[in-house]
Amino acid sequence: MAFLAIEIxxxxxxxxxxxxxxxxxxxxxxxxxxxxxxxxxxxxxLLPADKDFVSSADEQGT
Incomplete structure (x- = not known):
């Protein structure tokens, strides 16, 4: 859809x-x-989730 809009x-x-x-x-x-x-x-x-990434909520234990 976006490609068609760009072409127009x-x-x-x-x-x-x-x-x-x-x-x-x-x-x-x-x-x-x-x-x-x-x-x-x-x-x-397509790519799997990054297991090394730790969100700030996980660091605080909530």
Whole structure:
């Protein structure tokens, strides 16, 4: 769903503002952030939980 929205936005901006480097940069940043979030979510789902991590609630004994 997000990929489709990105494609629509990219198509719109490429047709309307072809020579604007700022728009291209902003779209690059937004796309990079979305890809990073997707990779992080995928990694959290695929990789096992970190057993060495201790939360602050566990340290206090609650």
């Amino acid at each position: 936005i990219l198509t719109f901006y490429s047709n309307v503002l072809e020579d604007s480097l700022m728009v291209k940069f902003l779209l690059f940043v937004i796309t990079a952030v979305l890809i990073a979030m997707g990779v992080t979510k995928l990694a959290n789902n």
